[in-house]
Amino acid sequence: MGFNFSENGFNQLLESLNQDYQIYAPVRKKNKDSFSANDLITYDLIKSLEEIELTVKSKYSAKEIVFPIRETLFHFVEGEQFIASDTDDKYIIFLRPCDRNAFKRLDKIFLENGPEEDIYYKRLRENVKFFVIECTSGFDSCFCVSMESNTVEAEDYAAFLRFEENGVSCEVNDQDLAVEFSSQAEEIKFEPQFIEKNKVEVKLPDREKLTNEVFEHQLWTEYSQRCIACGRCNTSCPTCSCFTVKDVLYDENKKSGERFRRWAGCHIDGFTEMAGGHNFREDYGDRMRYKTMHKIYDFGERFDFDMCVGCGRCDDVCPEYISFSKCINKLSTIIEEGV
Amino acid sequence: MSLTAEKSLKNPYLSQKAEILEIFQETEIEYTFRLESDFELNFGQFLEVSIPGYGEAPISVSNFTDQWLELTIRKVGKLTDRIHDLEEGDYLYLRGPYGNGFDFENYQDKNLIIAAGGTGLAPVRSLIEYAGNNLDQLSDFEVLAGFKDAGSLLFERDIKRWRQKFDVLLTVDKTCDIWGECVGLITEHIAELHLENIANTEVIVVGPPPMMKYSIIEFQKLGVPDDQIWVSYERKMHCGLGKCGHCKIEDNYVCIDGPVYNYAEVKEIRD
Numbered sequence: 001m002g003f004n005f006s007e008n009g010f011n012q013l014l015e016s017l018n019q020d021y022q023i024y025a026p027v028r029k030k031n032k033d034s035f036s037a038n039d040l041i042t043y044d045l046i047k048s049l050e051e052i053e054l055t056v057k058s059k060y061s062a063k064e065i066v067f068p069i070r071e072t073l074f075h076f077v078e079g080e081q082f083i084a085s086d087t088d089d090k091y092i093i094f095l096r097p098c099d100r101n102a103f104k105r106l107d108k109i110f111l112e113n114g115p116e117e118d119i120y121y122k123r124l125r126e127n128v129k130f131f132v133i134e135c136t137s138g139f140d141s142c143f144c145v146s147m148e149s150n151t152v153e154a155e156d157y158a159a160f161l162r163f164e165e166n167g168v169s170c171e172v173n174d175q176d177l178a179v180e181f182s183s184q185a186e187e188i189k190f191e192p193q194f195i196e197k198n199k200v201e202v203k204l205p206d207r208e209k210l211t212n213e214v215f216e217h218q219l220w221t222e223y224s225q226r227c228i229a230c231g232r233c234n235t236s237c238p239t240c241s242c243f244t245v246k247d248v249l250y251d252e253n254k255k256s257g258e259r260f261r262r263w264a265g266c267h268i269d270g271f272t273e274m275a276g277g278h279n280f281r282e283d284y285g286d287r288m289r290y291k292t293m294h295k296i297y298d299f300g301e302r303f304d305f306d307m308c309v310g311c312g313r314c315d316d317v318c319p320e321y322i323s324f325s326k327c328i329n330k331l332s333t334i335i336e337e338g339v
Numbered sequence: 340m341s342l343t344a345e346k347s348l349k350n351p352y353l354s355q356k357a358e359i360l361e362i363f364q365e366t367e368i369e370y371t372f373r374l375e376s377d378f379e380l381n382f383g384q385f386l387e388v389s390i391p392g393y394g395e396a397p398i399s400v401s402n403f404t405d406q407w408l409e410l411t412i413r414k415v416g417k418l419t420d421r422i423h424d425l426e427e428g429d430y431l432y433l434r435g436p437y438g439n440g441f442d443f444e445n446y447q448d449k450n451l452i453i454a455a456g457g458t459g460l461a462p463v464r465s466l467i468e469y470a471g472n473n474l475d476q477l478s479d480f481e482v483l484a485g486f487k488d489a490g491s492l493l494f495e496r497d498i499k500r501w502r503q504k505f506d507v508l509l510t511v512d513k514t515c516d517i518w519g520e521c522v523g524l525i526t527e528h529i530a531e532l533h534l535e536n537i538a539n540t541e542v543i544v545v546g547p548p549p550m551m552k553y554s555i556i557e558f559q560k561l562g563v564p565d566d567q568i569w570v571s572y573e574r575k576m577h578c579g580l581g582k583c584g585h586c587k588i589e590d591n592y593v594c595i596d597g598p599v600y601n602y603a604e605v606k607e608i609r610d
């Protein structure tokens with residue numbers, strides 16, 4: 001079902017949705033970027049159309065809404081473990097196709113990989129409705145078309161929105177929301193559009209041609225020198241799902257505290273450190289190689305699609321101007337030309 | 340925030356409490372803790388072991404029965420320091436078991452050789468016990484255990500007992516002070532093993548990464564094919580559930596796909 005809203009009409013829709021949902025969208029926070037005096041574009045709760053930042057890419061993705069940066073697994077007191085009960089909160093997340101597709105990657109790890117579902121992810125994820133933002137021109141560093149994550153299927157979203165000069169056109173799939181949409185707008189025909197060409201394109205290496213020599217190639221040594229292991233590429237990535245589990249003790253006598261998990265990243269020191277101090281990838285170039293292979297090869301071997309969705313955020317945030325898309329292309333060239 | 344107690348069944352991150360029944364000192368820094376247990380275990384699996392407030396660590400089960408399991412724990416950090424303060428009657432918190440473990444069927448009626456370096460003996464100890472008690476299920480059985488020095492010898496009482504039933508070749512890297520046994524690296528003694536009938540031999544190699552690497556090379560030199568070599572990998576496992584990513588090597592999650600692998604399948608993978 002397609003609808004057209006005036007700006008006012010859309011704000012009324014948001015107001016009524018806000019009764020039942022917490023609505024998250026990319027917003028602009030003045031001078032909040034931690035590394036400069038720039039504005040920070042990130043996800044936060046919104047109440048009106050004017051708050052949504054649509055002109056630039058968000059630095060962080062929406063993943064932290066479902067996979068928080070730090071999340072309590074349980075509290076403990078005197079050896080008893082307590083988990084925080086589910087909240088009834090329901091969420092609407094405004095996001096672009098690449099980021100919607102990134103959630104498919106997170107779903108694979110948290111809900112399908114291994115013997116059990118991750119209940120912490122699941123209980124938030126179940127309460128999310130996606131509102132996909134139409135994206136037909138992309139941004140400078142995007143390469144979603146090459147990663148085949150520029151499109152979404154109707155089943156992947158509750159609503160698909162086109163933000164226009166004087167309002168919003170959209171399609172609604174979710175029956176629960178159809179009433180609310182229809183009461184505030186006129187019905188139209190709506191066909192979602194997707195970006196067909198990015199400024200950046202990557203050529204994925206031929207899986208069959210990947211040899212052992214590729215792992216040893218000097219391509220990676222270049223990154224040993226350039227990368228500073230800050231991990232920003234991991235934290236900004238909408239598909240990075242790794243975490244570390246830790247305890248805090250509030251009160252030594254009462255033995256009370258909590259066990260929590262926190263985002264971890266394969267570029268950061270200590271990621272593979274075992275008890276006793278042995279590390280598996282001390283060299284930063286090896287970490288770049290490991291991440292690259294995971295994003296465009298290993299994950300795809302296990303599941304049906306590659307992990308990277310080509311959002312380009314890792315390029316945008318790297319303080320050393322390391323470009324992931326360039327790395328993929330260099331790797332492909334090396335493989336094509338034979339090592 | 341309201342709190343409710345939940346059964347561990349529903350939440351794979353919750354641990355169950357297990358009483359320490361007995362503690363055995365192995366070395367200055369390694370102790371074996373025997374704990375009450377109703378886990379259904381396979382040889383070579385691991386548990387996530389914790390004391391709330393001090394963190395969690397993956398530890399392989401070093402032996403088990405229906406009533407108890409043993410964990411051999413080295414003192415190397417905040418959690419394990421704390422564990423070493425515990426006494427019989429105290430509790431540890433466990434969740435698992437995780438990983439595939441060794442499938443005995445792969446060794447049935449074979450000449451089984453287990454080469455273990457140092458603490459690598461812990462994950463194969465339950466398999467050694469089982470093999471030693473069921474020698475009729477193997478055509479031959481032999482253990483090669485290497486230690487740095489006398490001070491790092493593990494499971495001394497077991498080794499003495501095992502030796503009454505099957506061959507245990509003991510090597511010591513530097514000194515000759517363990518019962519006057521072979522001096523030298525474990526790799527230097529591999530040629531002395533019973534390898535007459537290679538076609539019917541299966542080899543398990545477990546230990547620190549360099550020991551595994553060079554031992555495998557020795558076995559290969561003697562003609563043991565890769566698919567008759569088995570390894571168990573140790574990685575940093577934060578969850579045991581295929582979620583946290585710390586244990587991943589290429590497209591393998593060691594915590595769920597391993598830790599036991601046939602070497603032919605993993606010889607090319609790299610961290």
Ligand code: SF4
Nearest residue numbers: 237308309311312314
């Ligand atoms: S690897 Fe980079 S381009 Fe790919 S999804 Fe992650 S942040 Fe985006």
Ligand code: SF4
Nearest residue numbers: 227228230231233318
């Ligand atoms: S953001 Fe750049 S410098 Fe930082 S870890 Fe990633 S690649 Fe290395």
Ligand code: FES
Nearest residue numbers: 579582583584594
């Ligand atoms: S230990 Fe967490 S994924 Fe393997």
